[in-house]
Amino acid sequence: MSLVKIASVACIALTLGACQSLFQPSYNTPLETKREKSEQLKPGCSGADCPLVNLDTVHFPAEPQLDAIVEKRLLQMTSTSPDAALPPSLEAYREQFLRSAPDRHGMYLQSKVREQHDGLVIIELASYLDTGAANGTAGRGFVNYSRQQHRALNLADMLLPGQEEMFWKAARVAHNNWLISTHLDREAEFVKTWPFQKTPNVALTRNAVTLKYNLTTIAPSALGQVELQIPYDRLKGVLKPELFPGH
Template sequence: MRYLTYFCLTLSLIACDQSEAPKAKPVTPKQTVITTQTLPPLVSTIEKSKTIKPKCKGDDCPNIEIEIDRFNDDKELSALIERELVNMTASLSDDKKVYANLTELTHDFWQKSESQWNIFLHSKILHQKNNIIVLELGNETYLGGAHEIGYTKYLNIDRKTHQLIPLTQLFIAGKEAAFWAKIQAQHQLWIKDNELNDEHSIATWPFIHTDNVALTDKGLTVKYQNYDLAPYAFGQLEFSVPYEQLNGIINPQFL
């Protein structure tokens, strides 16, 4: 009987200990806090130049033409833009050489260029707000063949860090898919209007995502390169979603 009483008492203590044990607190996922800072808009000067291949004579000499934004108050930003711009022509090099500046690109181009080859590089400011500046870079290159190839690249830049803002950072966590659904809906209307909604065209030119997305004054703009979604003749397709349709999708700091 004494042992039975001791056994029951032990069970009671164990049950009491379990009932009074503190419950684990739920873990709240940490979110990256992105701070904004109001900075005065930058003013750029446009540097324009056109250079001809040395020692070349005639109308068909290779040339490089540029129209690039320069920021006297932010040399680091100017260097970043130049670096991004000249590396839009990476197809010049079989080993995917990375150019540090326009001088390196020019030297490489003169070594490889043939008659009529040319490069036109240009930039323009699309949007400025708080610590964000957005530029559109353009590259039209002719390296022989039937036509030149155009390429457009958007840069969303944090002026405080001089870093490109990743696409995923533009959206609230888990909401990027909702943005692409809106872009795809516009694309569906476009292929219908242009009679590219037959089975062959859809299989040849399927809808794809791109990281070429820009913050603008009115919303988010997506630009596709030649051949991304359609034949060359249709050019670079562009779709936009206004900010009023992006509530709950885009990070509020970008509104």
């Protein structure tokens, strides 16, 4: 029997979706990941005050484009000036930091897979610059990677044309719901001091669109990095239909 006939017989026995998976990659199968973790002190230095760089990153052996995107985003999180040139790699950044950082300084960089669903890989990024003071500088970010398109999606890629204002209106509703759920809506001074703001950290998580805020953006640092959830039902006509889970 020819290969074509064998494939045809197999398709008859399977559902349409399973048949199609014979000829194209299944995006329901998560990408393989590989974790890399290291901590390095300034060469020749010993003691508790030595500068250090701690890296805890995830790699994707089958998706080198995604590896490159994650590395660039982490390097951007290390920048202290918008005009500063980025190091060519995390290894180069580590060498540069350890060479020039004063004692008691440390940089922590992390990337981890938060979710994989519907052909999307949602990666959460974190940075923390410890300067030896009581509070360092923390950062957060997301990468929404489309396996079909082999690229990261920004907010403009996610929304239907002309719907950005409606998206942020839905985000305001989510913020109000958060205030109510935490009973902070009852504190007039808090509502006045910590108003709603937009955030660049938007993730297409499975159960809702997630907005994440850096410390002291919409709440004091004691409340941590606040997350808001926008249910997908509220984004009909706003979010591109193909980005709804289960589409």
